[in-house]
Amino acid sequence: MVLRVVLMISLFLGTVSRVADADTLPNPSASDTLPNVVFLSPDTSRFWHMVAGFMEQVAADLEVEFDVLFDEGRHRLSYLKLVQQVLSREEKPDYLIIMWKEQVTAQILDYARRQSVKVFSFNTAVPEAAREKVGSAPREKMENWIGHLGVDNVSGGQLLARMLDQRARVLNLVRSDEPVPVVALTGTLDSSAARDRSLGLLEATDGAGSELLQSVRADWSELEARDKTSVLLRRYPNTAAIWSASDGMALGAMDAARRAGLRPGNDLVVGGIDWEPEALAAIRAGDLYVSLGRHFMGGGLALLLVHDYHRGYDFADSGQSASMHYQFKAATADNVDDIAHMLAPENWKAVDFRAFSRVFNSQLREVPVSAERLMDGFSAALMKQGGR
Structure with a gap:
């Protein structure tokens, strides 16, 4: 398996400089127009601006008509309103790329269906409560819901908790026979990402390795996380690890x-999720132990899949599911400089993302579409531009 992944990454990197010579004969089922795609960001945070920026570069390479709208209300009802505004336009997009929001996404899919707009969802898992209405996978009950791409947030929550446990023990913050005392910060109630990451946390803190003292909502807010952590540290002065569902928190x-007189990275360990540039700087400084990420590229991958679908190369055309998943990767002091190359916009511009498209590369049409492999290919290409 490892050899196969290496070979595919080499294939991707080799095609970056040869896209102009690739087989670009159209698929008979292809549309003769370029796709018009709107991405609806769930909030205005640094992470989602990074997601949107990466998508814009992929769109430029693929010549996709692309627009981004940010939900300033950061709530499921304001997100629904944003969808309604877009679908009320006289010239509607061909596709919406959205994130699942608890309690409203089924409405979004149905409204888009009535407007003849196709939807691709990404980043978070499909909530159990919604599956009865929309199906457990795209195209099962709603034909306009063409695909879903998700990072494994449950495994991510587990991985973060286990890495913090291991680091706390390396620092001798607890005796070898004691569990590591953990407090946790999670996101909004309507976020399935927050829920799934917390589920992974609960599965990893069984009391034998780590003990979860308390988990509180900080709604993805850095300021709210600061205030609530201050309370938690006074309540649990023996805290050895802080698990956070986002880097901002x-x-x-x-x-x-x-502010409590503690030294992060020495007196307690802290970890987050998102690969935000400020978090990477904190890793270099030794304050933050770990950040899980690479899902900032998920929007760009979703856009690539939508583009190829529109041009006649369906990512589910080999009988595989239209729902795909990939895993987080960890940034620590050992690899933080490599990760930083992946986040640099100048490196995004240096990569020709047509190299990953089946429209422009006939050899890729013979290989089943794999989200994990494509994310590995994106990563390798970006690190190559950084000289790694």
């Missing part, structure tokens, strides 16, 4: 720890 937690 982790930064707020470290601020609170410093």
Whole structure:
């Protein structure tokens, strides 16, 4: 398996400089127009601006008509309103790329269906409560829901908890026969990402390795995380690890720890999720132990899949599911410089993302579409531009 992944990454990298010579004969089922795609960002945070920026570069390479709208309300009802505004336009997009929102996404899919607009969802899992209405996978009950791409948030929550446990023990913050005391910060109630990451946390903190003292909602807010962590540290002065469902909240937690006279990275360990540039800087400084990420590229991958679908190369055309998943990767002091190359916009511009499209590369049409392999290919191409 490892050899196969290496070979496919080499194939991707080799095609970056040869796209112009690739087989671009159209598929008979292809549309003769370029796709018009609107991405609806769930909020205005640094992470989602990074997602949108990466998507814009992929769109430019693929010549996709692309627009981004940000939900300033950061709530499921404001997100629904944003969808309604887009679908009320006289010139409607061909596709919406959205994130699942608890309690409203089934409405979004149905409204888009009535407007003859196709939908691709990404980043978070499909909630159990919604599956009765929309099906457990795209195209099962709603034909206009063409695909779903998700990072495994449950495994991510587990991985983050286990890495913090291991680091706390390396630092001798607890005796070898004691569980690591953990407090946790999670996101909004309507976020399935927050829910699934927390589920992974609960599965990893069984009391034998780590013990979860308390988990609180900080709604993805750095300031709210700082304030709530201050309360948690007073309530649980023996805290050895802070688990955070996002880097922004982790930064707020470290601020609170410093205000309490503690040294993050020495007196307690902190980890987050998102690969935000500020988090990588904190890893270099030794304050933040780990950040899980690469899902900032998920929107770009979703856009690539939509583009190829529109041009006649369906990502589910080999009988595979239209729902795909991939895993987080960890950034630590050992690889933080490599990860930073992946986040640099100048490196995004240096990669020709047509190299990953089946429209422009006939040899890729013979290989089943794999989200994990494509994300590995994106990663390798970006690190190559950084000289790694």
